[in-house]
Every structure is written in structure tokens, then in C-alpha cells.
Amino acid sequence: MDDSRRHFETTVGPLLPRSAAFAHAQLGNRQDAEDAIQDAALRACQRLGAYDPSRPFAGWWFAILRNCCHDILRRRQRMVACELHEVAQSDRPPLDERDALEQALAGLSAAHREILQLRYCGDCSYRDLALALDIPEGTVMSRLHAARRALAERLAAAERDPGGTR
Amino acid sequence: MTAYDPAELSALLDGELEATRAAELRAAMRENDAMRAEFERLAGLHQRLLDDARSRQFQPRIALADSTASVRWPLLALLVCVLAVRLASKLAPPAVGAVLEGLLLLVLLSWLATRLWRATDADYLKLVQQAVAG
Structure with a gap:
């Protein structure tokens, strides 16, 4: 094994549990999350020469992982569309706090949901987020705040109307 | 009263504000009930999201060997x-x-x-x- 790959392993290793949480939040199950991380690891290994060390590694890594998650989502697009349709139709009330949070997150725009998943599951700093999402740091701050407010409003609405009869 | 961008409350929560600006906002919060209530609301949500994210963590099994080889x-x-x-x-x-x-x-x-x-x-x-x- 060459030095660059060993360096890659020691750098990515500590990020793996957070990466798993992010991929799991994006894809909804462990198997797909592992597949996305595996793909991302291979892609990152191949593109290691293109990595600019002056930029945060976590942001670079999560940008690759995010693309791999998107690829998996695209591959199963039809199935996901069916599942979302079923969830929308079921109108089931939240079972517990985690369920309520998941339902509220699912109701956010993709951009808001993704920035929250990267911030919390990926434990990304604003610099990491800017690199992973390819947006300016100022936009990170405003988008993250807007996402939190939108989520808080959804949760408050769900608490007022737990049966989801809106 | 200190003028502030509401998004700065998020940045304060994330520890992303410069120390002087963070101190200014904390001082302003002591005077401004609405600002403090908004910050506390965001902090509650922050904790809930952190707990949820931690519960999703696991150690994935991956192989870094070149699959093409x-x-x-x-x-x-x-x-x-x-x-x-x-x-x-x-x-x-x-x-x-x-x-x-x-x-x-x-x-x-x-x-x-x-x-x-x-x-x-x-x-x-x-x-x-x-x-x-x-």
C-alpha cells in the first residue's frame, strides 16, 4: 500500500461514523449508506491527486459522498417516488419524537434538508459546508438558519396538530 | 440595542462567530427577551438534531483496495x-x-x-x- 493511500485511510477513518450517519439520513437504510461510502472511498482514492490541501478535507470528502448518495438516489428514483407517494398518502401520525423529527425533515426542501444533514450528521463546519455544497460561506449561514426556522415551524405545527389532519 | 442578523443566532449556536461578536450577541440577549427566546428555541432544536444524528452513526465496512485491480x-x-x-x-x-x-x-x-x-x-x-x- 502506498503512502498516499495510507494517508487517505488515516484521514478518512475518523470521518466514517459521521459519513455513515449522513449517508443513512440521505438514503434511509444502512446497506445503501455503506454502498455510498464504499463508492465515495474508491472515488476519493482515485482523485486524491486533485485534492487541494489548503481546503478542508472533510468538505472535499463530503462533496464526494454527497454525489455518491445522489447517484444511488437517482438509480432507485422510481422506487423512492413510490415510497414517498405511499408516505404522503398514509397520513400516519408521528409515533414518537424521532418520527416527528423525521417527518418534519422530510417535509423540508431538499436544499434545507441536506444542509441540516451535513451540519449534524456530518458534523461539518461552515467551511466544510461551503465546500461540500459549493456555495459561499455567507450563504451557508443564511441557508442553515432558514432551514432551522423552517424545521422549527414544521415541528411546532405537528405538535399543534399531532394527527396530521392539515 | 445591538442590531443583529437573525442568522447570526444560528452561527452563535454553531460556534462560528468571532469571539467579540459572540460576546456582543450574548450581552444583547440578556437585555432582549425575544432574542433570548428565539435563541433558546434554536438551541432546543439544535440538541434534538444532534441526538438524532448521533443515533444514526455506525462503523461502515468498506474496502479501500482498488476494485478495478x-x-x-x-x-x-x-x-x-x-x-x-x-x-x-x-x-x-x-x-x-x-x-x-x-x-x-x-x-x-x-x-x-x-x-x-x-x-x-x-x-x-x-x-x-x-x-x-x-
């Missing part, structure tokens, strides 16, 4: 074997050539059987999902 070497070995058998069947008596071809076929079938035996349920599921996704 693992495909390339068996293919190269197979090519060399086929060429060797074809050459031997030309140079040696026909019976020897037939035995060598039989042996090659046996090795190929064993390799295929091993690959199928080692494949997990997840591999089959992935194949089915890819087929369904078109």
Missing part, C-alpha cells in the same frame, strides 16, 4: 491460460489438448461457483434493485 488480474490470468491451452493443443497430441481444455473449463466453473457462494444477500438485492431501476 481485483477484476483486472483474474481477466489477465484467464487470457494467459486460454492462450497456453490453445498453443498446447496445437503442439501436443489432440488428447493432451482436450485434457487441458477440460481442466481450464473446470477451473473456470470452480471460480464462478466460488464467486456465487461468496455473494451475500445484499449483493443479490443490489442486483435486483438495479434491474428494477432499469
Whole structure:
């Protein structure tokens, strides 16, 4: 094994549990999350020469992982569309706090949901987020705040109307 | 009263504000009930999201070996074997050539059987999902 790959392993290793949480939040199950991380690891290994060390590694890594998650989502697009349709139709009330949070997150725009998943599951700093999402740091701050407010409003609405009869 | 951008409350929560600005906002919050209530609301949500994210963490099993290499070497070995058998069947008596071809076929079938035996349920599921996704 060459030095660059060993360096890659020691750098990515500590990020793996957070990466798993992010991929799991994006894809909804462990198997797909592992597949996305595996793909991302291979892609990152191949593109290691293109990595600019002056930029945060976590942001670079999560940008690759995010693309791999998107690829998996695209591959199963039809199935996901069916599942979302079923969830929308079921109108089931939240079972517990985690369920309520998941339902509220699912109701956010993709951009808001993704920035929250990267911030919390990926434990990304604003610099990491800017690199992973390819947006300016100022936009990170405003988008993250807007996402939190939108989520808080959804949760408050769900608490007022737990049966989801809106 | 300190003027502030509401998004700064998020940045304060994330520890992303400069120390002087963070101190200014904390001082302003002591005077401004609405600002403090908004910050506390965001802090409650922050904690809830952190707990949820932690509950999703697990150690994924990944292999960092170059997957293309693992495909390339068996293919190269197979090519060399086929060429060797074809050459031997030309140079040696026909019976020897037939035995060598039989042996090659046996090795190929064993390799295929091993690959199928080692494949997990997840591999089959992935194949089915890819087929369904078109």
C-alpha cells in the first residue's frame, strides 16, 4: 500500500461514523449508506491527486459522498417516488419524537434538508459546508438558519396538530 | 440595542462567530427577551438534531483496495491460460489438448461457483434493485 493511500485511510477513518450517519439520513437504510461510502472511498482514492490541501478535507470528502448518495438516489428514483407517494398518502401520525423529527425533515426542501444533514450528521463546519455544497460561506449561514426556522415551524405545527389532519 | 442578523443566532449556536461578536450577541440577549427566546428555541432544536444524528452513526465496512485491480488480474490470468491451452493443443497430441481444455473449463466453473457462494444477500438485492431501476 502506498503512502498516499495510507494517508487517505488515516484521514478518512475518523470521518466514517459521521459519513455513515449522513449517508443513512440521505438514503434511509444502512446497506445503501455503506454502498455510498464504499463508492465515495474508491472515488476519493482515485482523485486524491486533485485534492487541494489548503481546503478542508472533510468538505472535499463530503462533496464526494454527497454525489455518491445522489447517484444511488437517482438509480432507485422510481422506487423512492413510490415510497414517498405511499408516505404522503398514509397520513400516519408521528409515533414518537424521532418520527416527528423525521417527518418534519422530510417535509423540508431538499436544499434545507441536506444542509441540516451535513451540519449534524456530518458534523461539518461552515467551511466544510461551503465546500461540500459549493456555495459561499455567507450563504451557508443564511441557508442553515432558514432551514432551522423552517424545521422549527414544521415541528411546532405537528405538535399543534399531532394527527396530521392539515 | 445591538442590531443583529437573525442568522447570526444560528452561527452563535454553531460556534462560528468571532469571539467579540459572540460576546456582543450574548450581552444583547440578556437585555432582549425575544432574542433570548428565539435563541433558546434554536438551541432546543439544535440538541434534538444532534441526538438524532448521533443515533444514526455506525462503523461502515468498506474496502479501500482498488476494485478495478481485483477484476483486472483474474481477466489477465484467464487470457494467459486460454492462450497456453490453445498453443498446447496445437503442439501436443489432440488428447493432451482436450485434457487441458477440460481442466481450464473446470477451473473456470470452480471460480464462478466460488464467486456465487461468496455473494451475500445484499449483493443479490443490489442486483435486483438495479434491474428494477432499469
